[in-house]
C-alpha cells in the first residue's frame with residue numbers, strides 16, 4: 279500500500295504535508311457513499327461517450343475508458359472492489375480503480391467534470407431508483423390491504439374517535455382509509471420525478487471550458503431537463519429534502535397503521551391477532567406475545583422525522599455553492615431509503631397474515647353504544663330537534679350503562695319513559711348491520727358505498743401501477 283500523504287491524493291499536487299489519519303477519517307465519505315458506485319459508473323460512461331462525441335476524447339480513448347468502466351461495473355456488482363478509505367469518496371475510488379485497469383488514460387475520465395456536479399448527478403440517479411422502489415412497495419401494500427378489505431367487507435368493528443367507540447364501521451372501510459393515505463403517498467412519489475434534473479456539466483460551480491453536450495448526457499441517463507444554472511446544480515439539495523419529506527409522510531402513515539396493529543392485538547382490544555412468526559416473547563414473562571415488529575415500524579417514524587429535520591438544518595444558511603457540509607446529506611438519504619423499504623415490506627407481510635376476531639369485533643361495536651347517533655336520528659325523524667334527540671339518547675345510554683344492558687336490550691317500557699316517540703322500530707334501528715347499512719353518503723361505510731370504494735381503489739391502483747411503469751424504468 280502507498281504511504282498516506284496529501285501528495286499521494288489525486289488532488290495532491292499543491293500539498294507537501296501528509297493528511298493526518300484523523301482528518302482522513304472525518305473527511306471520508308467512502309464508508310457510506312460506496313453505495314453510489316453503480317450510479318457513479320453509469321454517469322461516467324455517459325460523460326465519456328459525450329466527451330468522445332464532442333471530440334475531447336479520441337475514439338480509442340473513449341473505447342478504452344468504456345471498456346474499463348464496464349469491467350468496473352462488474353467488479354462492483356460482484357463485490358470485488360477493494361475499498362480503501364484513503365480514496366476519500368466513491369468518486370475517487372472509482373477513478374483510482376479505473377486507472378489501475380486501463381492505465382494513465384483513466385485520468386481522462388474526469389475531464390470537464392468536478393466531484394461537485396458528479397455527486398449531484400449520482401444522488402439524482404440514486405434517488406430515482408429509491409423513489410421508484412418505494413413506489414412499488416407502497417402499491418404492493420395497497421394491493422394487500424385491498425385484498426384484506428375485500429375479504430373482511432362483512433366484518434363490523436367499532437370505529438373510534440378519541441379512542442372511544444364512536445360508530446360501527448365495516449373493517450373494509452377502516453382499511454380503505456389506509457389505502458387512501460398510501461395512494462396519496464404514491465402520488466407524491468410519482469410527482470417527485472417532475473423536479474428531477476441532470477446536473478452534470480456544472481463543473482465545480484462555474485461551468486467548464488469545454489462545449490459539453492449536456493443534453494446528450496441527460497438523454498442517455500433518462501432526464502427530461504438539464505440543470506439551468508451551474509451554481510444551483512452543485513449546491514441544491516431540495517430534491518433530496520423533498521424525497522425525505524415524501525418518505526417521512528409515508529412512514530407516518532405506516533406508523534399509524536402499526537399502532538393499530540399493536541393496539542388491536544392487545545388483550546384489551548382483542549380484535550386482531552398476529553401469528554407467532556411476527557411476534558416475540560419476553561425473557562421473563564412466559565405468557566407474553568409482543569407485537570415488536572409493529573412497534574418498531576411505529577418507532578422508526580421518529581428516525582424519519584429526525585432525518586428530515588437534520589437535512590433541513592444541514593442546508594439552512596449555507597452559502598453558495600458547494601460546501602463539504604453537503605456530504606452529510608447522504609447519511610440521511612441512504613438511511614431513509616433503507617428504512618422505508620424495510621418498513622413497507624414488513625407492514626405488507628404483517629397485513630397479509632393478520633387475523634381478525636369477527637365475534638369480538640362485533641361485540642365491541644355493540645357494547646360501545648355505537649348506535650346512539652342512529653337512535654338520535656330516529657327520534658329526529660319522529661319530529662324532535664336534533665339537540666333534544668341527542669339529550670334523550672344520552673339519558674338512554676346512561677340508563678343502559680347503569681343496567682348493564684346493550685342498547686338492543688332496553689325494554690320498550692323504559693324507552694317510553696324517556697320519550698313517547700319510541701316504538702318497536704327502535705330495535706331495528708339499533709341493529710348493528712342496519713346502523714352500518716344506513717351510512718349511505720358517498721365515502722360512507724354502508725355495504726354499497728364500501729363496494730364503490732373498493733372498486734374505485736382497485737381502478738386507481740391499476741392507474742398508479744401504469745404511471746409507475748411509465749415514469750422511470752431501472753437501467754438494463
Ligand code: ARG
Pocket residue numbers: 307311366367368393394397600602604605606
Ligand atoms: N464526497 C463529496 C460529497 O459527497 C463529493 C464532493 C466533493 N467535493 C469537493 N469539493 N470536495 O459531497
